[in-house]
């Protein structure tokens with residue numbers, strides 16, 4: 001089991017442009033974020049409020065202009081084994097089988113062991129892909145490909161799993177199935193998760209807490225506790241409490257959008 005806290009303090013990120021006619025972009029300004037070890041935390045907010053920027057800072061792909069980001073007690077200062085990312089697209093290599101795709105990060109890092117191979121097979125099984133290990137990505141549906149990319153991330157046993165709109169390219173039905181499957185995998189392989197989505201119902205269904213962000217400049221304005229029992233089940237989506245929470249968050253995002261006008 002591998003989990004870690006996340007602590008972001010006073011995060012400011014300015015994207016500077018070389019073109020004198022364009023203004024620099026203040027993507028994040030004085031943003032704070034605290035995630036507990038093992039927590040499922042989602043970020044929601046209008047387009048351009050800095051969600052992906054914050055996630056990319058935690059992945060070590062982007063440096064902060066000011067402020068500090070820590071995973072566990074270590075400051076983030078570049079990509080590390082502490083984090084794995086799942087993007088909107090499955091990013092599998094077409095010429096490798098699903099199993100080889102899942103094992104690729106270890107092959108590249110020369111860290112492939114018998115134990116890692118066994119773990120990959122175990123996770124493929126948990127994700128319902130045991131029979132598809134020798135197939136190629138094109139032979140799998142979009143949802144199955146995305147499950148394979150989640151398995152690839154989990155094989156690395158990261159302390160923090162970063163997910164940037166992982167299900168937004170899927171149809172509604174597949175997306176809801178994937179939500180349940182992700183929660184099942186998360187329960188069986190506990191991880192701290194930072195999940196970005198534009199779908200508020202998805203965030204409410206999955207999360208322990210949700211951070212609402214506001215744009216121009218991007219920062220967290222509110223953190224909401226999701227008071228729904230676990231395990232979460234499909235029928236909870238029909239409960240009044242579920243709808244009330246979705247409406248509360250939608251209103252908060254609406255407010256942040258109104259304040260820009």
Ligand SMILES: Nc1ncnc2c1ncn2[C@@H]1O[C@H](COP(=O)(O)OP(=O)(O)OP(=O)(O)O)[C@@H](O)[C@H]1O
Nearest residue numbers: 015025026027046047048049050051052053054218
């Ligand atoms: N590499 C970059 N260079 C310049 N500006 C950037 C760069 N990356 C992001 N930005 C700007 O920073 C701001 C925040 O972008 P970011 O992608 O983090 O927002 P977001 O909340 O994830 O948006 P979305 O929900 O649309 O994905 C936006 O104004 C965006 O245009």
